Amino acid sequence: MELKLPEIPELSRQHRLAAQEQLDRKTKPVGSLGRLEELAVQLCAIQHKVPPDTARKRILVFAADHGITEEKVSAYPREVTAQMLANFAAGGAAINVLARLMGGELFVVDVGVAAEPVVGVKNRKVRWGTRNFAHEPAMTVEETLQALNVGIELAFEAAEDEVDILCLGEMGIGNTTAAAALLCLLTEAREEQVVGRGTGLTDAQLEHKRAIVARAVARHREWVKTPFEALCAVGGLEIAALVGSMIGAAASKIPVIVDGFIVTVAALVAYHLTPKARDALIFAHRSEELGHRYALELLEANPLLDLGMRLGEGSGAALASFLVEAAGRILREMATFAEAGVSEREEQDVT
Ligand SMILES: Cc1cc2ncn([C@H]3O[C@H](COP(=O)(O)O)[C@@H](O)[C@H]3O)c2cc1C
Numbered sequence: 158m159e160l161k162l163p164e165i166p167e168l169s170r171q172h173r174l175a176a177q178e179q180l181d182r183k184t185k186p187v188g189s190l191g192r193l194e195e196l197a198v199q200l201c202a203i204q205h206k207v208p209p210d211t212a213r214k215r216i217l218v219f220a221a222d223h224g225i226t227e228e229k230v231s232a233y234p235r236e237v238t239a240q241m242l243a244n245f246a247a248g249g250a251a252i253n254v255l256a257r258l259m260g261g262e263l264f265v266v267d268v269g270v271a272a273e274p275v276v277g278v279k280n281r282k283v284r285w286g287t288r289n290f291a292h293e294p295a296m297t298v299e300e301t302l303q304a305l306n307v308g309i310e311l312a313f314e315a316a317e318d319e320v321d322i323l324c325l326g327e328m329g330i331g332n333t334t335a336a337a338a339l340l341c342l343l344t345e346a347r348e349e350q351v352v353g354r355g356t357g358l359t360d361a362q363l364e365h366k367r368a369i370v371a372r373a374v375a376r377h378r379e380w381v382k383t384p385f386e387a388l389c390a391v392g393g394l395e396i397a398a399l400v401g402s403m404i405g406a407a408a409s410k411i412p413v414i415v416d417g418f419i420v421t422v423a424a425l426v427a428y429h430l431t432p433k434a435r436d437a438l439i440f441a442h443r444s445e446e447l448g449h450r451y452a453l454e455l456l457e458a459n460p461l462l463d464l465g466m467r468l469g470e471g472s473g474a475a476l477a478s479f480l481v482e483a484a485g486r487i488l489r490e491m492a493t494f495a496e497a498g499v500s501e502r503e504e505q506d507v508t
């Protein structure tokens with residue numbers, strides 16, 4: 158198998174300009190809806206249409222396990238990943254509540270959970286968890302490509318189903334460690350800057366997690382030459398699938414709402430593999446996880462929300478989807494000055 162990525166179209170300058178022009182004719186002071194106006198314009202540029210479509214929303218939660226959990230880097234046991242899949246299927250997780258509230262479809266995709274498949278979860282297992290990257294590469298080239306392709310396929314399936322907005326999330330105990338190691342390998346970041354508490358480590362446990370990441374990153378730096386190899390070395394199956402889904406969505410002109418730390422690191426990998434993938438991304442929120450700020454800066458991202466959240470599952474993306482939909486609906490539904498018979502701004506001479 159080879160790394161073959163789909164072609165990503167340019168953002169549409171024509172639709173961006175048309176959107177801005179229409180917004181300026183709506184019954185409000187010019188620019189008064191602030192970042193909602195920027196969002197509306199961005200949606201039009203990504204979708205190549207004015208007004209944008211926002212009614213059909215889908216959340217993809219990619220799930221997998223991590224060999225690095227053998228090193229005691231999470232506050233919770235690895236079994237929680239599979240147990241949460243059952244919870245997702247039963248409708249009891251935070252993301253189920255938010256999906257119902259926003260009227261979005263929730264697809265949970267098992268790319269590599271170390272347990273039997275769960276009914277109600279899409280089974281696309283590449284293997285039962287990654288290898289422990291403290292000792293060896295987490296994934297082979299073949300496994301990484303397979304997981305990337307799962308993501309690309311799910312994005313293409315969303316395009317076939319005429320999904321308007323894609324929200325991305327993840328579930329995988331240990332994945333803040335994988336994401337932090339990936340961030341270190343891709344950049345010059347030091348572990349104190351990007352390795353955080355994840356599900357809630359104590360100070361001593363955090364110290365231990367940092368030592369594990371520092372040692373593993375030093376070891377893999379010896380052979381890793383490309384972003385793809387970094388993904389193989391310390392990434393995760395769900396992280397690779399997230400990368401693929403972003404590239405597939407960008408190729409299909411579907412705006413993607415990026416959740417917290419892990420999804421943002423996946424976005425950085427996608428950007429390194431194909432910079433145009435960045436254009437389709439909308440950043441939901443600033444997570445409490447330590448490395449998120451740094452990852453966002455690298456992508457020049459200014460997220461919509463800052464709610465002190467650090468859950469994952471796509472929860473921040475689901476919340477931000479309300480703002481994204483609001484932006485689209487304003488462009489679609491607001492009356493213009495002419496339509497409503499409202500007087501426009503006056504040029505007043507005050508001299
Ligand atoms: C019950 C529970 C539900 C979750 N939902 C998302 N995560 C989040 O926490 C995990 C990453 O943190 P760490 O690297 O510290 O293991 C991921 O599964 C992430 O989605 C959860 C974690 C737990 C415990």
Ligand SMILES: O=C(O)c1cccnc1
Nearest residue numbers: 417418444446467468469
């Ligand atoms: O920022 C996130 O998405 C996050 C933080 C901690 C644990 N899981 C997810």
